[in-house]
Amino acid sequence: MATDALEELRACLREAAADGFAGVLEDSLGPRMRAATDALLEQGAGDHEAELRHFRGGLERFEERGRQDRSRVVAHGLRLGMGLAAQRSDAQGGQAGRGRVVKADLGRRLGQAAKTREALEGGSLDDLLGTAGEGEGEGAGSEATSEAPAKKKTKTAAAKRKTKAAAGSEGSEGSDAAPSAAKKKSASKKKGAAKKKSAAKKKSAAKKKGAAERGPDPTAGLDAELLERLRASALRRLASVTTLSGVGKRTAEKLAARGIETIEDLAFLLPLGYEDRRHTVALQEIVEGESAVVDGVVRSFRSGWYGGRYSATMRIEQIQENGARIGLEARWFHPVGGLGQRVSTGDTVLLAGVVKHFRGKLSMVHPEILDPELGLGIGLRYPQVEGVGQRTLVRLCRAALERLQEAGELADPLPPALVRRHQLIGVLDALGQLHEPDEAISDEALRALQRRESPGHRRLAFDEFFFLQLALLRQRGLYRAEPCALPPLVEGSFDRERLRACLPWEPTAAQWRVIAEIEGDLGRPKPMLRLLQGDVGSGKTAVAFAAALAVIDAGAQAAIMAPTEILAEQHLRSMEPWCEAAGLRIGLLTGSTPRAQRTSLLALLAAGEIDLLVGTHALLVADVEFANLALVVVDEQHRFGVEQRGALREKGAAPHLLVMTATPIPRSLALTAFGELDVSVIDELPPGRVAPDTQVYAGARSLVRARRALVERVLAGDKAYVVCPLVEASEAVDASDVEATAAAMRKLLPKHAVGVVHGRMVSREKDEIMTRFRAGELQILVATTVIEVGVDVPDARAILIEHAERFGLAQLHQLRGRVGRSAGRSSCMLHTASEANSDAGARLSVLAESGDGFVVAERDLELRGPGELFGTRQSGVPRLRFASFSGEGMKMLVAAREAALAIVEDDPQLRRHPQLRLELELRTGDAQLWAGESG
Structure with a gap:
């Protein structure tokens, strides 16, 4: 690139940034930018040619349409400046790869579209680009994103190069050049200082203007003490599990493997189950298959490795009032730490577990040995964490809860009025109820805990729904706050x-x-x-x-x-x-x-x-x-x-x-x-569209019957699809594949043409096959789910889906939609090797009973759950762990949405709800503001 044009464009970008790009048309910046860009394009723009052309085009559109197209100019300006900053950093800093670091960091910033726009319009593009003033003698792209040591290193390297260059100059031109160089340097410094001062004034004015347009920073105006307490609360929640007593490096690594890294992660690791261990049960009153706590005297205990397998057996006895002795055998098939040292013959022990009969004897497999000193109570069963025992998890979760309780009322993000309106308990009370249920809890309340329908579960589920809706509604608000690309259409103008x-x-x-x-x-x-x-x-x-x-x-x-x-x-x-x-x-x-x-x-x-x-x-x-x-x-x-x-x-x-x-x-x-x-x-099909008949073929020889039915349709003159789960045979999966099925269909219909299409084929091959099928050159198309959407062949009236149990109901409904796209009877055949009365058969019967996609989707949601919201988790949106869509869940979701909508409409940026904003940003992983970075 030509040096003069490049420096001119850099200078223009800095000046434009200081004014938030607002003055591009109002003064000489626009023509200067266009002239510099044109010069660079004429003389060869190198790696930046594409971005320069986009930026030049953006300037032209900006001139034609005015401020409504400003965001595009800004975006291209940022990308261009990013590249120039990285290039200059490489040239001045002498560090291989330094520019790539700057570019990558700025690329991450660019990805945060809304925040980037706010920063740009607030006049802080200069900071984002990292382009310092010329008079500072620093690389124009490196310092803004590097830490202090990197700054020092860059300056030192640059200083060494300047010293070396100066020495070489003196050696070749003589000492007479020194005064002239000094004068030029002094004049350059003054000019740079004046430019810097002018730019600072413009930047300050632009910042004020941008702040007025955006409104105050969410932390601005908050009581300093409250803000500090909010930040302390956030840091307390995000503190590492290693800050808890007894959590060393190895335990922390085991917890991290399960996704548990912070105090908050532990506090929200809820028990999977609750057992009533408040009373011991006499062995003669045991109900087989139910959990119980029994006490007894140890009569024998042996353990060891037998034939390469571990086994431990403990026999206990209870003496009844009439003197009769009833025994129970407890068995373990994996080592239990210190079991042999914890019990001795003659000791009284408490065992908790499920009682069954084994070889005519009462037995428990892998029971938990309770500590008599802790007494009886409600037993908790936490999710398995490899290498961390249940007792350790109980202790750590309670310690984490105590740490959160130190935040007091700030730990509850919902406004008190909202909590009262929806009859919720406090979030700390909810966690306490779930981690430490009261021993005096009623049987009904315990059953609610076991069904995950307790007030504690309800509070956490409401919070998830509420903050999910809050995030979605704020996204909508941010997008709709931008000026629309098209002026509103006049009513009645649609022809x-x-x-x-x-x-x-x-x-x-x-x-x-x-x-x-x-x-x-x-x-x-x-x-x-x-x-x-x-x-x-x-x-x-x-x-x-x-x-x-x-x-x-x-x-x-x-x-x-x-x-x-x-x-x-x-x-x-x-x-x-x-x-x-x-x-x-x-x-x-x-x-x-x-x-x-x-x-x-x-x-x-x-x-x-x-x-x-x-x-x-x-x-x-x-x-x-x-x-x-x-x-x-x-x-x-x-x-x-x-x-x-x-x-x-x-x-x-x-x-x-x-x-x-x-x-x-x-x-x-x-x-x-x-x-x-x-x-x-x-909710209405066009005239002439008839929903296909759907039949389930289940059982051992069902595939033969299903293929025979398909053959009949083809012989009657219809085109047909056959859908298989696999492209080729697999030893790991017992299901039909495309190649083998196509060969089978050619044997069944030797006079008909069979085609194959699947995702491994290149686009040209797939297009050719689809064109031939559409034209009638092929009568049968054997495919994978690549035909699920976008295939419209009106005279294809039969589809056989083999091993249909391997697909979701919604996906099967989509595949079924490949037929029935014209007048005339069409058929969908669903094959499963499972029996009709199996779970797979019952699930497929939903499709046979209803052609309504919404009925099918509701049933699919009930059977399989939402998954990752269609397999694509949304960034910036909290995930669901405690909420469900069944029963009361739907009513709760609607109520949470109404509550979130009322708050967003009244306070779009949540400036009057700092605790809500903190919670939302913590849940979406965007809480830098609260860590003290806002200034």
């Missing part, structure tokens, strides 16, 4: 007749209802955040097209992102004729798009010559630039993480967001996984 003219059918009443809801969103100044649910074949794609048509007619662009190339190509095939009828320009971008075609497509996209872009994750690549993106549609929402959805959203200045799924989402899961979104449902 329904134009939509009708594009579609080959009349939309259903349910589709029109959802289109009206989207139209209402587009008429508001805030970005749309909407989840569109619709069963397979309900017409979600047409609704997405209607939304795209509305924003494109308003002069903007739209993008549709699908999780697979097959689904993206299906969207293109569906929408191409609609776009042609509407006069819209549509493009497809996937990982398989040829390089030359991709380059041309991106140029058209950046120039605004493409109205609607359909693609996969390839849309997220940095060089994919839209001229004016105003609508983002994400299909099969649950297959994307929050970061991926957010990355596409960042390509437009707060575009409208419509997310779609054909996987029906129960309301409870919708509120948890997508609580920041409004929900629309298409």
Whole structure:
């Protein structure tokens, strides 16, 4: 890069940062930036060419559209400055890899989008870039992110180089050059000091302006004593388990392997079970199979290794009132530390465990030997931690609880009024009830503990639901606080007749209802955040097209992102004729798009010559630039993480967001996984769509019968799918595979063509097979779940899913949706080797009994639980450990959402609720503010 142009651009970036980029158009900064960028591009920009071009384009759009496009200029400015800072650090610091460290650290900061934007608009880009003033004689990119020792080392190295360079200069030019150099250095220092002073003034003013726009820091205005107590409380909770007595390095490592590293982790490690050990039971009153505490006199004890296996046996006796003796045998099959030293013949012992009959004798296997000095009480059973015994866990959990209790009332994050309104107990009381249940507890209360329905469990579950909703609602608030990319559409501006003219059918009443809801969103100044649910074949794609048509007619662009190339190509095939009828320009971008075609497509996209872009994750690549993106549609929402959805959203200045799924989402899961979104449902199938008949084939010879039924459909002229769990045979898994099944189908139907498609094939191969199947060259397609979404072959009317018990109900419902996409009878055959009356058979019968995806999804949720919220845990959102969706859980979730919504609407940034904010940030892993870093 040309030195002068590079230094000019660095200087411009620093000045722009000091003014929060607000003055880019108001003074000479804009032209200077453009001139420097153009010069660098003409003379060769090296590694930074792509980012320079993005930044240059952002400046042009900023000039055309004004402040509404400011965030994009800022983002590119930050990335560009980041690269320049890293480059300069390498050049000045002489440290190999130093620039990479700076760049990586700034990259992490860049990933925190909301915080980055706040920092930028507050005028602190200079700090983020690490670009110190020229007069300081320091590397422009290193100090902002390095620790003090690194600073010192960099300065020393730079100083040595300067000394060496000066010595060389004196040797070659003579001493006459020294006064001139000194004058230049002095003038440079004065100029640098003046620049620094001016920049400091601008930065100070910008900070004040940014603070006014953002509102006060969440800790600002708090009583200093309260703030200090809040921070102390946070540090107390996050303290290492090694601060507890008796926890050394080895114990800490064993706990850490179970995810237990802090005092809070221990306090929230709840018992899995509770046993009533308050009374001993006479052996003649024992109920077989139930837990009991028995006492008796040790009559014999032996232990040792026999045939390579450990065994210990203790025989105890009880003497009844009538003098009769009843014995019980306790057995252990693994060593119990110090067991031989703890008991002797003639001792009285207390044993707790499950009593069974073994060879005509009462026996206990691996009973717990209770300490008589501690007395009887409620027995606790904690989760297993390898290498840490139950007694140790009991002691550590209680010690951790005592440590939290030192925080007093600050340990409870919920406002007292909220606790009273929902009839909750305090969080410390809840933990105390769960770790140290009262010995005088009633039998009913003990049963509630055992069922995890106690007031303590209820409080912790409410907290999880509440903070989950708080996080989701704050995310929605932050996004909707940004100015929308598209001015609100005027009421009635949506042309329904134009939509009708594009579609080959009349939309259903349910589709029109959802289109009206989207139209209402587009008429508001805030970005749309909407989840569109619709069963397979309900017409979600047409609704997405209607939304795209509305924003494109308003002069903007739209993008549709699908999780697979097959689904993206299906969207293109569906929408191409609609776009042609509407006069819209549509493009497809996937990982398989040829390089030359991709380059041309991106140029058209950046120039605004493409109205609607359909693609996969390839849309997220940095060089994919839209001229004016105003609508983002994400299909099969649950297959994307929050970061991926957010990355596409960042390509437009707060575009409208419509997310779609054909996987029906129960309301409870919708509120948890997508609580920041409004929900629309298409609950009606288009005319001519008939739900397939579903039959379960269970038992030993069921596969033969199921394949015979499929053959009958193919011989009748229907195309058919066969879905297998595996691509190839596996010794570890007893299930059918694609290759063997395809061979079997060729034997059964020698006159019909059989194709194979699975995830290991390259896109070109999959496309070729799907094209042949669609065209009728293949009559049977043997596949894995790669066909779950995005495959639309109307004359395929039969599907056989082998070993269906290996799939979830919601996934099976999706696969079933590959048929029944046209008029005429269609069939879905579910095979399982299990018997019909088995758990697997009963689960599959849900699909046979109902074709309603929402009924299936609710049942799937009950049977399998929510998992990781569709397998994609959301970052910045607390996870659920204690809450459940069954029974009262749903009512609690709704109540928690209403409570969170009331608080967020009244106090969006939680500035008046510092304890709530602290708790939320602790739960989401973002509590740096409270560790004293806020200043």
